[in-house]
Amino acid sequence: MKVVIQRVNEASVKVEGALIATIGKGLLILLGIEQEDGREDAEWLVKKISQLRIFRDNRGVMNLSVNEVNGEVLVISQFTLLAKTKKGNRPSYAHAAPPDKAIPLYEEFVSMLRNRLKGEIKTGRFGAYMQVSMVNDGPVTIVIDTKRKE
DSSP states (O other): OEEEEEEEEEEEEEETTEEEEEESSEEEEEEEOBTTOOHHHHHHHHHHHHHOOOEEOTTSOEEEOTTTTTOEEEEEEOGGGGOBOSSSSSOBOTTBOOHHHHHHHHHHHHHHHHHHOSSOEEEOOTTSOEEEEEEEEEEEEEEEETTTTO
16 A cells, blocks of 8 residues: 555545535545555554654644544545556556455545544545645655555
């Protein structure tokens, strides 16, 4: 699994012009699921995200987790995070998990987040063409890959 995590003041997602989810202060998580990913990847990633200290404390130091600031989370599925661009100019997504594997793992990831975090967890619509908006706070953007554990 690969994620791009953005600390946001607000974020939202539309599908077919209709607003389907919006959050205030918290995290926008763009999630890519690879063919070989499994439950252990999701568990490791949820633990890491829940403990990430990227929110400012009262001294202005990034020392607080999303739980500690009662932040919300918006999770968006994004297979394009897995693009391979080594050959040619058209990205390859051959390593992305097919929907029959990715959807259950995506839903499990979201469920794990809901069990671990206090704030509201919202999602986009898996496989839909979406318009995602956000106001990045900082800006703070973190990339994590479960295969590299970084």
